[in-house]
Amino acid sequence: xxxxEYLGERITNILKNKSVNFYSKKMMGGLLFMVDxxxxxxxxxxxxxxxxxxxxxxxxxxxxxxxxxxxxxxMDFTGRPMKGYIFITPPGFDFESDLEHWIDLCLAFNxxxxxxxxxxxxxxxx
Numbered sequence: 001x002x003x004x005e006y007l008g009e010r011i012t013n014i015l016k017n018k019s020v021n022f023y024s025k026k027m028m029g030g031l032l033f034m035v036d037x038x039x040x041x042x043x044x045x046x047x048x049x050x051x052x053x054x055x056x057x058x059x060x061x062x063x064x065x066x067x068x069x070x071x072x073x074x075m076d077f078t079g080r081p082m083k084g085y086i087f088i089t090p091p092g093f094d095f096e097s098d099l100e101h102w103i104d105l106c107l108a109f110n111x112x113x114x115x116x117x118x119x120x121x122x123x124x125x126x
Contacts, residue, residue, distance in 0.1 A: 003030045003043040004052035010096070011041065014103050030055075038115045041106050044087065049073075054088040056102045059109035066105075084109070 008024070008031045015022050015033070022035045030052075032042040042055040055075055058066070060083055066072050071092025074081035093099040 003045055007043050007052060007054065007093070007099075010099055011043075011103065014096075014100055018103075018107070020107065035107075035110050036115070038110060038113045040110060041103065046087070049089065051090055053090075054093050054099070054102060056086050056088060056106050057084060057109060057113060058086055058102070058105040059084045059112060062105050062109065084113075 011033060012024070015035075020035060022033055022040065024031055024033045026032075027042070028044075030042055030044045033040045039057055041057060044053050044055050045051075046053050053073070063084055063086055066086060067074065069092070071089045073087040073089065075085035075087050076082070088102055093102060
């Protein structure tokens with residue numbers, strides 16, 4: 001099952017309408033959006049849930065405010081939820097205004113977010 005391409009188009013349109021400088025990249029069967037070279041939001045196929053989920057990097061404060069909503073799940077790949085990241089199920093981004101709400105939360109947190117450290121290329125001794 002591929003990620004929801006229509007959701008990807010909707011996110012792209014919102015970011016373009018807001019004049020956000022971003023890029024996207026396919027990653028682990030999903031689609032990741034980057035703003036200022038930082039993970040911003042994405043689309044993840046959740047095998048347990050059985051559908052595409054919106055991943056949003058909203059920060060710990062917004063996470064605490066939203067995690068108890070019915071459409072929200074902790075972002076948990078490894079058995080330990082990632083702080084400041086949240087999954088939203090399709091009912092939570094069905095309407096354009098709902099999707100824009102999550103994008104706005106991501107935009108508000110992005111200037112505070114730390115970029116991932118670039119991975120150094122290992123060199124092999126011959």
